[in-house]
Amino acid sequence: MRDVAKRAGVSISTVSHVVNNSRPVSNSARQRVIQAMDELGYKPNALARSLRQQKTNSIGLIVPDSANPFFAEVARGIEDTSFDQNYSVILCNSDGNLDKQAIYTNLLIERQVAGILFVAAGVSTELVDDLHRRRVPLVIIDREIPNVSVDTVLTNHYQGGFLATQHLIDLGHLRIACISAGSELSPSAERVTGYRDALETSGIAFDQSLVVRGDFQYESGYHAAHKLLQKEAPPTAVFASNDLMAVGCISAITESGMRVPDQISVVGFDDVKLASFSNPPLTTIAQPKREIGELATEILLARIQDLDAPQRFERLETSLIVRRSTCKLKRN
Amino acid sequence: MRDVAKRAGVSISTVSHVVNNSRPVSNSARQRVIQAMDELGYKPNALARSLRQQKTNSIGLIVPDSANPFFAEVARGIEDTSFDQNYSVILCNSDGNLDKQAIYTNLLIERQVAGILFVAAGVSTELVDDLHRRRVPLVIIDREIPNVSVDTVLTNHYQGGFLATQHLIDLGHLRIACISAGSELSPSAERVTGYRDALETSGIAFDQSLVVRGDFQYESGYHAAHKLLQKEAPPTAVFASNDLMAVGCISAITESGMRVPDQISVVGFDDVKLASFSNPPLTTIAQPKREIGELATEILLARIQDLDAPQRFERLETSLIVRRSTCKLKRN
DNA sequence: GTGAAAGCGCTAACAC
DNA sequence: GTGTTAGCGCTTTCAC
Numbered sequence: 001m002r003d004v005a006k007r008a009g010v011s012i013s014t015v016s017h018v019v020n021n022s023r024p025v026s027n028s029a030r031q032r033v034i035q036a037m038d039e040l041g042y043k044p045n046a047l048a049r050s051l052r053q054q055k056t057n058s059i060g061l062i063v064p065d066s067a068n069p070f071f072a073e074v075a076r077g078i079e080d081t082s083f084d085q086n087y088s089v090i091l092c093n094s095d096g097n098l099d100k101q102a103i104y105t106n107l108l109i110e111r112q113v114a115g116i117l118f119v120a121a122g123v124s125t126e127l128v129d130d131l132h133r134r135r136v137p138l139v140i141i142d143r144e145i146p147n148v149s150v151d152t153v154l155t156n157h158y159q160g161g162f163l164a165t166q167h168l169i170d171l172g173h174l175r176i177a178c179i180s181a182g183s184e185l186s187p188s189a190e191r192v193t194g195y196r197d198a199l200e201t202s203g204i205a206f207d208q209s210l211v212v213r214g215d216f217q218y219e220s221g222y223h224a225a226h227k228l229l230q231k232e233a234p235p236t237a238v239f240a241s242n243d244l245m246a247v248g249c250i251s252a253i254t255e256s257g258m259r260v261p262d263q264i265s266v267v268g269f270d271d272v273k274l275a276s277f278s279n280p281p282l283t284t285i286a287q288p289k290r291e292i293g294e295l296a297t298e299i300l301l302a303r304i305q306d307l308d309a310p311q312r313f314e315r316l317e318t319s320l321i322v323r324r325s326t327c328k329l330k331r332n
Numbered sequence: 333m334r335d336v337a338k339r340a341g342v343s344i345s346t347v348s349h350v351v352n353n354s355r356p357v358s359n360s361a362r363q364r365v366i367q368a369m370d371e372l373g374y375k376p377n378a379l380a381r382s383l384r385q386q387k388t389n390s391i392g393l394i395v396p397d398s399a400n401p402f403f404a405e406v407a408r409g410i411e412d413t414s415f416d417q418n419y420s421v422i423l424c425n426s427d428g429n430l431d432k433q434a435i436y437t438n439l440l441i442e443r444q445v446a447g448i449l450f451v452a453a454g455v456s457t458e459l460v461d462d463l464h465r466r467r468v469p470l471v472i473i474d475r476e477i478p479n480v481s482v483d484t485v486l487t488n489h490y491q492g493g494f495l496a497t498q499h500l501i502d503l504g505h506l507r508i509a510c511i512s513a514g515s516e517l518s519p520s521a522e523r524v525t526g527y528r529d530a531l532e533t534s535g536i537a538f539d540q541s542l543v544v545r546g547d548f549q550y551e552s553g554y555h556a557a558h559k560l561l562q563k564e565a566p567p568t569a570v571f572a573s574n575d576l577m578a579v580g581c582i583s584a585i586t587e588s589g590m591r592v593p594d595q596i597s598v599v600g601f602d603d604v605k606l607a608s609f610s611n612p613p614l615t616t617i618a619q620p621k622r623e624i625g626e627l628a629t630e631i632l633l634a635r636i637q638d639l640d641a642p643q644r645f646e647r648l649e650t651s652l653i654v655r656r657s658t659c660k661l662k663r664n
Numbered sequence: 665g666t667g668a669a670a671g672c673g674c675t676a677a678c679a680c
Numbered sequence: 681g682t683g684t685t686a687g688c689g690c691t692t693t694c695a696c
Contacts, residue, residue, distance in 0.1 A: 001673060010683090012674085013675080014681090014683080016675060017675095022675080022676090023681085025681070026681060041462075043438065044442055045444060045673050045674070046442040046674095047443070047444050047672090047674090048672070048673035049674055049675075050379050050688095051377075051379045051383055051673080051690090052687080053676095053688085054688070058443075061423075066404060066408060067401070067404040069404075072398060072401075075398060076397070076398060076399045076425065079398065079423055079424075088439060088443065089422065090390070090420050090423075091422075092411075092420070093408065093411050093415075106375065110375050110376055110378040111378045111379070111420065112377060112379050130373075218608070218609045222609065247606070247609050248609050250611060251608075254611050254612075274606060276550070277550045277579050278579075278611065279583060279586050279611040280586075281583070333690070344667085344668090345666080345667065345668080345669095345692080346667080348691060349691095351690095354691080354692090355666095356665065357666085358665060361665080361666085376689085376690075377688090377689050377690070378690095380672090380689035380690040381691075382672095382690090383672050383674090383688090383689080384671080384690045384692085385691070
């Protein structure tokens with residue numbers, strides 16, 4: 001900038017003002033500055049600017065695994081919206097590991113990010129409090145932190161689980177299995193609760209042995225299905241708490257010589273792109289992934305503008321998408 | 333830092349030196365500083381540090397679409413390696429759009445990133461030259477920029493295309509279609525060239541009408557398959573230039589009442605996780621996605637250390653993974 | 665082993 | 681419409 005000022009024969013502040021349009025500058029001066037800038041290939045140093053202004057245009061995004069299609073799609077929504085608003089995003093993969101998450105949080109604070117987006121992270125109350133104390137804006141996506149006032153965007157997992165199960169019940173199924181994930185952590189747990197309540201609402205007894213635990217990956221759905229098929233009375237339908245596990249499940253079922261949906265119906269959760277193209281196309285519960293990312297980003301940016309605005313809590317609705325992995329129970 | 337110094341009763345530079353271990357400090361002073369630091373919840377400001385040191389610990393990552401599983405997996409390799417080396421990554425989605433790419437490049441330069449990773453971007457020679465002039469380290473992933481000396485990491489797309497096609501030929505297929513992508517841009521084009529050469533090596537005439545153009549997404553594979561099936565003499569095998577299109581293709585074939593692989597064999601490219609769990613499991617060409625990301629990051633970081641080291645060009649080998657979407661041609 | 669001071673590149677407040 | 685100056689928070693040189 002110094003160089004530009006020199007070459008254009010103006011003061012350094014004049015250059016700054018043409019760069020930022022922050023006050024009137026005579027046409028002649030402006031011309032000379034502009035010319036000098038591109039002769040010298042000048043680009044303003046955002047570090048210096050941010051240091052001076054005490055604000056950056058970066059936000060931190062912490063996800064368990066950016067390669068998981070669900071998170072990847074949410075992340076795209078986030079990145080796109082950020083870009084539109086002139087923010088850039090620093091990507092962090094926590095692998096669900098609390099230590100890694102803490103390290104990243106630290107790193108983001110040191111980098112002076114304007115705010116942080118936590119996706120499906122098991123954020124501890126302490127961490128949230130600490131961030132509060134430091135006045136770091138944050139929004140939590142896809143998970144509810146109990147007893148803490150923090151902006152949150154998530155889908156109605158419970159409703160989704162209910163919807164999925166109800167669909168299976170409507171098709172006449174009685175032995176409906178469930179592939180859960182994680183532990184008591186909210187997204188999966190709520191889906192399972194929805195499953196359970198749907199069952200009970202229809203007077204079908206909940207059978208703990210029909211719920212098997214996975215971890216949201218293809219493999220775990222595959223293994224879960226194997227377990228289920230080995231039972232004396234295998235289920236006639238399966239609700240997998242995400243699409244990847246549903247696909248893994250279908251893979252195992254098919255491999256063992258049975259047919260989906262003729263012999264076993266399968267419904268997933270998320271409505272990842274793949275769901276439309278799996279074989280058979282997957283009946284699933286759709287979450288508005290992009291919107292989640294977009295909305296969360298908007299809320300974060302609003303929070304950055306006004307740290308003291310009232311807390312926001314957005315619970316988005318899910319919807320059932322019927323494709324071809326489910327059908328009426330065929331009575332023998 | 334000022335505050336910490338005051339509270340600990342030492343000079344500001346002493347604080348700096350205990351933070352960075354950059355020179356001996358007496359034990360008593362060190363203790364007081366450390367105590368003051370955590371009483372005040374002090375975290376060093378990376379912006380100021382970077383400004384002063386004229387170097388950041390951020391790198392920019394530009395991908396066409398971080399939600400595409402292939403890029404997502406490469407990106408994970410990048411993010412992981414960066415994290416290990418204390419770098420953080422700024423994620424940018426170009427959507428294959430040259431303007432957006434230019435905007436991002438600019439933004440990254442202004443943010444003073446230590447280096448830039450371009451994935452599969454149609455980087456123009458000018459852009460590379462400009463970056464060179466500015467002495468911005470960069471490495472190009474998954475695409476070759478002709479006539480330019482720049483660090484590059486990619487897979488042997490040609491070999492992969494050849495391998496895939498040869499496999500089909502070995503199974504007795506003669507009418508082998510190909511679903512390409514992009515235009516003359518290298519990754520897809522080279523795969524297609526491999527396909528063509530494999531055909532000709534075996535004395536099978538190349539038939540332009542059997543290659544149909546897609547765009548690496550599920551949908552395009554689906555539509556391409558439909559086109560292919562409408563032909564008078566449909567192919568008995570298809571080489572799709574990535575897994576998503578292969579899956580889309582299988583979906584269309586199945587939907588139209590035919591069977592994979594019994595009536596049509598399909599091979600993909602990339603060996604995305606999904607490939608193991610599709611129905612049928614997909615025969616495909618594996619690329620070492622994580623390694624690509626890791627290697628590229630290592631090369632970038634090395635380049636950051638030594639801007640004048642000799643250019644590196646890494647071409648990784650592919651391998652054929654035979655699963656269940658291909659089988660011997662059944663003669664009528 | 666310690667402190668003072670300059671300066672990274674920028675913006676904002678204050679003069680004129 | 682323009683210039684001068686101070687200072688964001690840090691590191692580094694120099695002096696003691």
